[in-house]
Amino acid sequence: MAPVLKNKKRTYAIRVSRSKRHTITFEHLSGKFNMPMDAASKSLAVSKSTLKLRCRELGILVWPYRKLSSLEKLIDKVVELAHHGFQFIVCKIRQEIEAIKMNPSLKIKNEIECLRRAMYDLHYKKRRDDSRVAN
Numbered sequence: 001m002a003p004v005l006k007n008k009k010r011t012y013a014i015r016v017s018r019s020k021r022h023t024i025t026f027e028h029l030s031g032k033f034n035m036p037m038d039a040a041s042k043s044l045a046v047s048k049s050t051l052k053l054r055c056r057e058l059g060i061l062v063w064p065y066r067k068l069s070s071l072e073k074l075i076d077k078v079v080e081l082a083h084h085g086f087q088f089i090v091c092k093i094r095q096e097i098e099a100i101k102m103n104p105s106l107k108i109k110n111e112i113e114c115l116r117r118a119m120y121d122l123h124y125k126k127r128r129d130d131s132r133v134a135n
Helices: 002-023 026-030 037-044 048-057 065-081 084-102 110-134
Strands: none
Touching (some): 037 048, 065 110
């Protein structure tokens, strides 16, 4: 008889979870894309699993936080190294961020991906040279 009670409790918990899950819209989620998934689930007052299920239902296969934060860091690096001609690149990256917020499944454009890789290589070489000087 005890297992029957557990099943009833489990069924009730699933029903409550489904009702919360269906109240989450894409607009709610898009405001949380700049947060890690754990923080977003806490701010929406649902579990991480429930948030993942709702994301899959809405067509969001991967939480876009890391992609967006990477592009924001890229803007910072470009501005840090920038001259006045780099404003066009910053504008293109910002457009890419807005496009990803509208459709998180989009891949980053090839030209921005190449810039991202070049900045990573530049930063890596700088770190490597600094470590050689320290030794």
